[in-house]
Amino acid sequence: MHFLHPAFLIGAAAVSVPIIIHLVFKMKARVVPFPSIRFLRQIERQVARRQKLQQWLILALRCLTLLLLALALAGPVYKPSGGAYGASSTAVVIVLDDSYSMALSDPEGPVFAKARAAALAVLRTLKPGDAACVLTSSRPPVMSRDVGSLEEEVRKLEPSAGAGTLRPLAGAAMKLLRETPAAQRELYIVSDFQERAADVADINWFARDFSAVLIPVRSTRRDNLSVEGLEPVSPFATTSVPWRVRATVANRGPDVAGKNLTFRVDDRPVGSQMVQVPPGGTSVVSADLRLEQAGWKTVSAELEDDALRPDNRRLLAVEVRAKLSVLVCRPEAAGPLSRSFYVEKALNPGGSAATGVEIVTCEPSGLAERELDDFAAIFLVEALPLDESVHAAIRSYVAAGGGLVIVPGVSLDPEEFQRAFGPEGDERGPLSPGKFAGVEGDERRPETYQAIREFDPHHPVFVRLRRGSTPIDLGTAAFYRWCRFEPYESARAIAKFRSGDPAILEKPYGAGRVLLVASALHPDVTNLPLKVGFLPLLHGIVGHLTAGPRSEGVLVGEEVRLRLPKSGAPAAAKLYRSPTDVTEARAAVRGGTAEFDFGPAAAPGTLTFEWLAPETLESRVVAVNVDPAEGVLRYVDPAKSFPPEMHTLRSLDDLPSVLTRIRHGRSLAIFFLIAALVAALAEALLANRFAFGGSGGGGGAPGVATLAGIEAAGSQRPAARSGS
Incomplete structure (x- = not known):
């Protein structure tokens, strides 16, 4: 305990006043001659002792009252931790949440403006020589003793586009405080305390050697529309056919909301649509965009402005080709239809059903004459490259980012397959995702047929397998004969047969990808080419291989x-x-x-x-978007989520009292005032009781009490002798 106004302790000298009065103005009994002095000697000593105790008790209560009043005026405070009493220097770290949810605006202004004002209010309480740091997602954890310059920097701060959480900032702040020599250390967390960002439950706050203050700043608004997704529906983009995209708009608020959604290509508006979204729900909007020029394009979907602007827009980078050339290598046709007929027609039916895919076919002997880099993808349909130079050319093509689809036939020689696509002599490993282990099935025995029973519907190859909102089931296709493959370590099965054997294998190879379909794609071994899912499956394969990492975006941070x-x-x-x-x-x-x-x-x-x-x-080109999860306006109560030892402000008006408490301690003045009042009341009650008598015959003024004792003694003692 220490005192904020120690000068008032001089008032404790007033305790001597009742003592002096007691000693100087002490009552003395008047001497009265009595003929029988023996009765005075017979006064019981107990009466005199009681009178003395009463006088000292009243004196003590009077002194205690004055002492407690002096202590209360001196401003007593109790400070259990967070620095030494009378700290000569203070170190302050302010964690200022600048995630984009702090950009929320209401009639009172942006939430971040309130947070900035709170940080400035704390900085203004510092004295020359104190150290401070304002920590955000972009500011380093460095202390500064130039508080004036720090205030200017804080005034210029704006919310970022990030979606960070409080944990890394709080950890960095605690580390900085422990490393800063100061008599008083303080941590302030200024945030809207969004539910997803308050990930500080497992921080050991009890091991701290600083005072912590939580300053929640937030808006009462909860309405927010967000473009949480923008993805291609068409597997690839060409200038010859419209390119379809799909935007997902989420309503974070409690009421139905509607806004106009605009699609743009390189900031040029190409279409708009009004979107109505139910509370807590989503709406999907599709658009067919005409991409007139080849090259990299930026497609965006943007809502009209609302209370939270950063999540109103989403970007997608796409490489547009004048045409998508696919090389299909297949054996020489032995009949009216080639072995790749259904593959070719699925990718480019011809006529008015344009797909943007140009099919170039060749036989294995013609591979050496082709410039493989001119093709977006290569299909090897029941065909093997004939010589080592072609083997090497195909491997180099895939390693540089090309896409290869291997469709083995039941007549292929496993040894020839391994020599062409196996791991021998290649530091990058095998080109094929699996080792050819033989042919299974018998078209004359239906019990040996296989069907696809397991695949990842979210994989890019299968994501378009739907008719409207209804998924297309690949499991209805029967495979009469198929090739059994043993996957290599770096490969994964994205589809499996009912037996558990891989149906489609995928493997990265350098910067490219290789897909292996464990069956020929011809009606004599499977009816898959006759199913409705065959076309979107083939388009998904080509789109996946030609996109590579180029369509992948990143989030801010x-x-x-x-x-x-x-x-x-x-x-x-x-x-x-x-x-x-x-x-x-x-x-x-x-x-x-x-x-x-x-x-x-x-x-x-x-x-x-x-x-x-x-x-x-x-x-x-890669697109960078905000994290849509930051736009979910759900908050936690810091008073309930953090330890009770931490101070939580309900408004900035509470800051002075909290600062007084953490820098000086908890005020005890009210307790001393209450104690002084109790002592004064006790003194008044006891003085009144002793002055006018009470139970036990021990009351009365000193002179009156003495005479009363004499009378009592004189009236009782003779009676005692007469009875003897």
């Missing part, structure tokens, strides 16, 4: 990373955030991949990778 095959990778690559903001990264080889790390994405938009290939300058 995630690492931006370019991956290229190690073979032929440049020593460095560049990232363009804008024409003037360019970052260069050196290659880091991890396994068979060269990775270029450019750090976390800071804001939504598009980023362009650029690197020098052996013969050309290559580029790739």
Whole structure:
């Protein structure tokens, strides 16, 4: 315990006043001569002792009352922890939540403006020599003793586009406080305490050596529409056919909400639609976009402004081709239909049913004459490359980012297959996802037929297997004969037969992918080509292989990373955030991949990778979006979610009293005042009782009490002798 106003302790000297009065003005009995002095000697000593105790008790209560009043005026406080009494320096860290949910606006203004005001209010309480740090997702944990400059920096802060949580910031703040020498340490967390961001339950707050204050700032608004998804429906984009995209709009609020949704291509509006979304639900809006020029395009879906703007827009980067050339290698046709007839017609039916896919066919002997890099994907339909040079060319094509589909036939030689696609002599491993282990099934025995019973509906190959909102079941297709493959370690089965054997295998190879279908795609071994799901399945395969990593986006705060095959990778690559903001990264080889790390994405938009290939300058565009989960406006009560020892402000008006408590301690003045009042009341009651008598015959003024005792003694003692 210490005192905020120790000068008032001088008032404790007033305790001497009743003592002086008691000693100086002490009552003395008047001397009266009595003929029989013997009765005075017979006064019981008990009466005199009681009178003395009564006088000292009243004196003590009077002194105690004055002492307690003096202590109360001196401002007594109790401080259990958080620094030494009379701290000569203070270290303050303010965790200022700048996630984009803090950009929510209401008639009182943006929530972040309130948070900024709270941080400035804390900084204004510091004295020269104190240290402070305002910690956000973009500011480093560094103490500053120039509080004035720090205030100017805080005034310029704006909410970020990130969706970070409080845990890393709180951890960094606690570490910084422990490393800062100061007599008083304080941690302030200024946040809307969004439910997803308050991930601090397992922090050991009880091991702290600082005072912690929680300052919740939030709006009463809960309405928010968010574009939480923008994805392609069409498997690939060409200039020859419209490209379909699908936007998902979520309503985070409690009421039905509607806004106008606009689609843009490179910031050029190409269509709009009014969207009505039920409370807590989603609505899906599709649009067919005409992409007139080849190259990288940025497609966006954007809502009209609402209370929370950052999640109103979503971006998608897409590479548009003038045409999508697919090379189909198949054996020479032995009849009216080639072995790849159904594959070719599924990818390009011809006539008015344009798909944007150009089919080029050849026989195995013609592979050596083809420039493989001209094709977006290659199908090897029941065909094997004939010589080692073609083997090497196909491997180089896939490693550079190409897509290969292997469709083995039941007549293929397993040894020839292994020599063409196996692991021998290739440091990257096997090109085929699996080892050819034989042919199964008998078209004359239906009990040996197989069907697809397991596949991942969210995989890009299968995601388009639906008619409207109804999924298409691949399990209705029968496979009379099929090839059994044993997957290699780096491969995975994205579809399985009823027997558990792989139906479709996928394997990365360098920067490209290889898919293996464990059956010929011809009606003499399966009726899959006659099923409604065959066309979207083939389009899904081509779209998946031609997209590669190019359509993948990142969220704000995630690492931006370019991956290229190690073979032929440049020593460095560049990232363009804008024409003037360019970052260069050196290659880091991890396994068979060269990775270029450019750090976390800071804001939504598009980023362009650029690197020098052996013969050309290559580029790739990636879209950066906000995390839609940050737009869910659900909050926690910090007073219930954090330990009770932490101070929680209900408004900024409570800040002065809380600061007084944590920097000086809890005020005990009210307790001393109550104790002084109790002592004064006790003194008044006892003085009145002693003055006018009470039970036991012990009351009365000193002179009166003495005479009463004499009379009592004189009236009782003779009676005692007469009885003897």
